[in-house]
Amino acid sequence: MSLIPVTIITGFLGAGKTTLLNRILKDNNHKQRIAVIENEFGEENIDSNLLVQDDAEQIVEMSNGCICCTIRSDLVTALGTLANKRKSGELNFDRVVIETTGLADPGPVAQTFFIEDSVASEYMIDGIVTLMDAVFAMQQLDEYEQARQQVGYADRLLISKTDLVSDEDVEILCHRIRHINPHAPIHTVDFGRVDVAEVLDVHGFNLSSKLDIDEGGHAHHDHSHDHHHECGHDCACSHHHLDDINSFVFHSKKPFDPNRLNDFFDRMITLYGTQMLRYKGVLYMKDADRKVVFQGVQQLMGTDIVEKWDENHPPESKLVFIGKNLPKTIFMEGLHDSLAD
Template structure:
């Protein structure tokens, strides 16, 4: 079990209807890994593993079209996590399955905004399960499918046995148009080594772009009419922190509801440390990470994933931050 001083890792499982989330959850719960998990499902009633974690919580079913859903979900989630933390010696990690939640953001935001939750837990990753056979059909009709991809740190491209290699390449290309930074694993029946999904620290500021630091080398933009799309801002010139930080705050203030995820590494002028930033909607965090390596090119790379973002305006503001 986790020592009380170590934050309890939390993994959020999301994905469109029928993609295989429950299959993944059952795999995690029955795998012979010797760990115990507390599970919160989207009705926010708790499921006890071995029935010894059941907490008396009134089962509540939320209307997911409520405009204030962030507040509703967040308050309830905080309450449940606090009750779990009183018995944190009985499990190693928490899993949250957002079955009926189109948007994982309110769940992710909980781990930014509540100090008590933040001191005791750590968001490890948002894992999105995708149905390889049906994604291309669903993605044009269901905005939720695009949004769930946008929030992901790790994507399980599931049911790969039902499509041809050519179709699989098409699906991956489509996913990359929305989210160029997530790690993609191809699976059948969500059969994957759990260390590739759990305990990865994929949401962690210290790990951003460490896993795939070269992802932008393959980044190509497309002209398309996606509801959700992504673009990258790159500068080989150092960036002025006195311009960049206020600009970044203003972008989040003005376009935060449309920014689903943002992450990047910033090379500030006269600064030997990399500065990393990430955001979920209007919640932004940034910090110095490690020193730039001697053989490392000091390039600023910022990726925005969002709904109908005004790319030209954002790009113009970014370019004005060069030192």
């Protein structure tokens, strides 16, 4: 049986997470039954017609076949309960959406899927989606580390309430969050209305050989809102904000020495693991005809060997790191020193 995909929705207080969830649950186009694990401190409750409620475990089945589970113990217990009920046929759902609290660091939630065998055997993270309130996001990014972390972890960034600010304000915000995380596409949402494909089936944590990074180290962004906001890379608007979370990319056409690279990652994770929010890449290894891909969250990393190198494209390594105050020079020099002679 294939693993159950999980989407983590995060964002600061008032950004519109529950509004987005309600839109997804009412959208019949995706044809999927969704189990929502909702934090009990959410600003508002999931709006649904309740059919069945288990008071002990706070599991609610909705009229459209979706499930709502309010966490009263820990995430591992909630996921285990849902998986067991699904296997027994008591509950029927295709995927899980987790809504974090507004002040949450998404890291520990994501780490659960790496470190807990009982969870990893049933589930896999599809992606982390971060909502931002266009009215207050700049202030929140200035004042709260959690807000900057939520941007750093994101596979998708959704900006709400753009109708309440000017196009220039949206442009400045887009530029700033691009500076923190240039690898997550940015979209705007209008009262939770967004293409569900931008939230579900993101494949942000899939170990695949595709890493959308161009030579400049910036992902290709798709802005799907009425007024196209494009902030040039030479815009000075972000220089007023000394964000402690940013990104850098390493690439090389020379192969890595496996032992040297393992030693490098061991050292970096020991020294800077808690600061390494997200990191992933495609590796060209010495004497190997297949790609090695990896994906990491803080101190936890997973790797896999995938398809052979395409003979029409020369092999090369590409690695992206998003983290808090990571010493770029140390990482770049260490990776360079890990290349084969």
